[in-house]
Structures are given as C-alpha cells and as structure tokens.
Amino acid sequence: MIRFDHASKRYPGGHEALTNLTFHIAQGQMAFLTGHSGAGKSTLLKLIAAIEPSSRGQIVINGMNLSTLPNRKIPTLRRQIGMVFQNHHLLYDRSVYDNVALPLIIAGYKHREIGRRVRASLDKVGLLNKERVLPITLSGGEQQRVGIARAVVNRPPLLLADEPTGNLDPLLSEEIMRLFIEFNQIGTTVLIASHDLELIRRLQQPIMTLYQGRLIQNGLNQGKRANEIA
C-alpha cells in the first residue's frame, strides 16, 4: 500500500528532512510512526499525500507512482487517503454533518447516499447526536472524532493521522487510538504519526522510528509477527 524506495526529501535551502527511506507497509497493515519533533514525521505523511514532492527515490501509494503522477491525478490519490490532523482542520462555519459530508460532496455522491454514509460514519465515532451542531461547540476529543469521521466517510483504503492525540488527555488519546485500530481491523491500512511513545507501546502495533530524517527502527516485520502470534 505504501512503498518507499530510497526516498529523500530536501527542502529548498538545503535542509534535508528525510534521508534515504526504504520501507513497505502492506495493505491492511497498521503502523505507528514516531520520533522527536523535527525528525520528519509530518514530512513523511506529506510525501504520501503528495502535499510535498520527494527529491529523490520512488514512492508508490496504492499502485500509483508519485514521481510520475501528473498534477491532475493528485485529487484521485487523495480520495484514496483519509487524513486526520492534529488541529482537526475542520470548517467552523458549517455543521458537523456538513464537515463530514465534504469528501462525499467532492466526489459527487448523491444526496441520499451522502446522508446514509455520514450518519454511519458519525455513528462509528459516537457523535450521531451531534450532527447538527457547529464544531466549535464540541470538546477537543469530539472535534478530533469529527475529523476521523470525515477521514473515513468515503471508506478510503488508507488512513493517515498526524499527531491525532496531540492535544488530548491520556484517556481520550487511547480512545482515539482504539478507534484507529478498529478501522484497521476492517481492512483499512493505517499509519499514525505520534510522539506519545508510552501509549503506542501499549497498543502493540508495529513502530517505525525516525531520527533526524533517517529510519532508525523499522518494526514493520516484527509487528507482523507479533500480530500473528496474537
């Protein structure tokens, strides 16, 4: 699903954010991406969603080679990726329902289909009773769950999350992480960047660690084994 082959990212000005990354996250797998802030976690997620281009090497996402992907195909790529952000990136001038419906509207779904899917998605994150309220009236944890509902509403094969629990207390954080694991269990590939080591160790999922733009720990294979044992 996500294949990096000697990929590097150098920003204009010479700062090398990622150096020579090679790894493969298979379809249906779940992994955590960790490291200090500035280690390159966000940059890695940005490369996957084609928000930034890689400087060297190849990145293949769900069979699409990003170095040869024309600009007009980028929306097609992004529709296959559900993205969850630390600061939610919700639109505060419209209701929870309208926020969650956004990916479906972009993809041109029919009205009835949108209603069905949005409610299913809100139900999944436990916010079905809040569909008419404005996001600003919700707590941080609830806003994050709206963000997750929006990310999964069009059932993307890949789910990316950048510090999804960054502003939340430990209890809420674990709740959110459990939600991601549930999505992984129904077949979605999930990659979560987080620096909350204590929490992610407890969740017993494969961990990749970045240090100054290099992959110093690739737990993908061990993780798989651990899953098999479990």
Added chain:
Amino acid sequence: MKSRKQAHDFKMQRAKEHFFKAYIFNHLRSLLFSLGKLYRTPLAHLTTISVIGIALALPTALYALLINAQELSKDWDSPTSISLYLKKSVSDNDAQKLAKQLEKREEVVSVRFISSREALNQFRQYPGFGEAIDSLKKNPLPSVLVLYIAQQAESEPRLSLFAQQLQALKKVDQMQLDLEWVKRLRAIIAIIHRGVWLIASLLAIAVLLIIGNTIRLDIQSRRAEIEVIKLIGATHSFVRRPFLYGGIWYGLLGGIVALFLVEGGLLLLQNPVHQLTQLYGSPYQLIRLNGVNILSLIMLSTFLGLVGSWLAVRRHLHSVEPH
C-alpha cells in the same frame, strides 16, 4: 462475444450518464452554495453589488441620453434643404421658371420660392426691424429658392456634386447647404458616442477590478477551507467553481441594480421632459431602455462578473497550498 461488448458499451453509457449527472449536480450545488453565501452575509455583499451597480449605471445612463439625442436629431434631420440666393438682376418670373426647372430634377422633392419682397416682409415682422427696413430706400434682400432634397440624394458625394452644379448656375449668387448644422450636431453626438464607449470601457475595467478584488478577499478569507478541501481530494475545478459562481452573482445582481438606477432615473425625468417637449409643441417622448438594451446590460454585467472572478481565481487560487 457480441453481447459482452454490448454490455460493456451499456456500462460505459451508464458511467457517462452518471458522470454527466454528477457534473450538472455539482454545478447546481456550487451555484446555490455561492448564492447562499450572499444571502447569509447580505450587508457586506450589498456594498459590493451597489458599487458594481453604480459603476454600470453611469455608462448605461449616458447611453440612454445618447439614444434620446439621436432620436431627437432624427426629427430635425429631414428634409435637408439647399438655399439658393439669386442675383439681384434675376426677375421674379425668371426665378419661378428656374424653380420649375429644378423641381424636375430627381434630387429635389419640392422648391419654395421666396421673392425679395416676401423676404423683406418677413423681416419686417421681427420686432425692431420694421423701422430699420423702412429707412432703407432699396430692398437689400435677394430672392431665394429653397430646395428640399429627396432622401435618396442625401448621401454625401451625390449631394456635394449637386450643390456644385447649383453654385455654377448663372442666376445663382450664393448657394447654402443647410446641412452644416445637422452635420455639426451629428459630429457632437459622435463625440459623445465615443465618449460613452470610453467611459463604459473604463468602468467595465473598474467593475472587473472590483469583482476581482472581492473574489480575492473571498479566497483569502476562505484559505483554510480551500486547503482542507484540496487535502481531501477536491479537483482544481471543484475549488474554483464556487468563486466563479460568486463572480457571476455579483455581476448579475450589480447589473440588476444598474438597471433599476437607470430606469428609475428615466422614470423621474419622464414627466419634466414631456412638459418641456409639449411647450415646444413636439410629441417627443423620452425613450426608455428596450428589451435588447436590458438584456445586453444584464448579460454584459454577468460576463464581467465571470471574467473578473476568473482572473482573481487564476492569480490567487494557485497560491493556496497544497497544490
């Protein structure tokens, strides 16, 4: 084999239909969405729309003035006449013979003969002239033939040629083409006409800039939203669409405001103008904008809205990351 191909064709057809439906649906949605935005914050948008309306009303009002001036000058224009001042030596009899001769020419509709005595009597009727004329021993005025020119002879080269021929006649002392003042008036109208176009062009550019600037601000204030919908897979045309429709709405509503301003102004002027023309004994009525004018105004303003927003979107939407 054949049936499979047919099934495939059918599927493709369905897919195309679905795509087309979704396309129309998306457009309708942005159309209504952008209108909804106008409706929700009416005050801010009302200012913009009024400015556009006033900018468009100015050239439209000038245009209305112009068509009225043209209509008025049309009445004065015909018939064109040529005055022939005859030499003193020509007797009234000879003058009338000449008049009959000239009347036969196809350029001429009719000829009016004003003898020197008649002309003097006409003068005597003007207040203050009577005594002055009585003090003269001899009649200083010549006899005049006024030739009314047929419409088909009014064209410039033919009329000049005819005028030259008349000037060359032995009995004629002086020839005066009474076209000059009509020409002058027409020249003035032509200048105003050009001026209206100039002002209209300038104000059209102003409308483009106003709409462009409004859309630019709109893009800036909705930066976060644009970023988010790009991140979740919106195509460029999807992002662009509501702004383009926003521009169309601005243009359309601005045009309607302009229409109301101009028509309102004309309605206010209608009575005073009617009173004035009645004083002159003319049946002239103020001409209002006709259907074609109104349609052109609305279509032009809508078009300006689209172009203005398109320019703004082209320049500013790309600057919003991510691409």
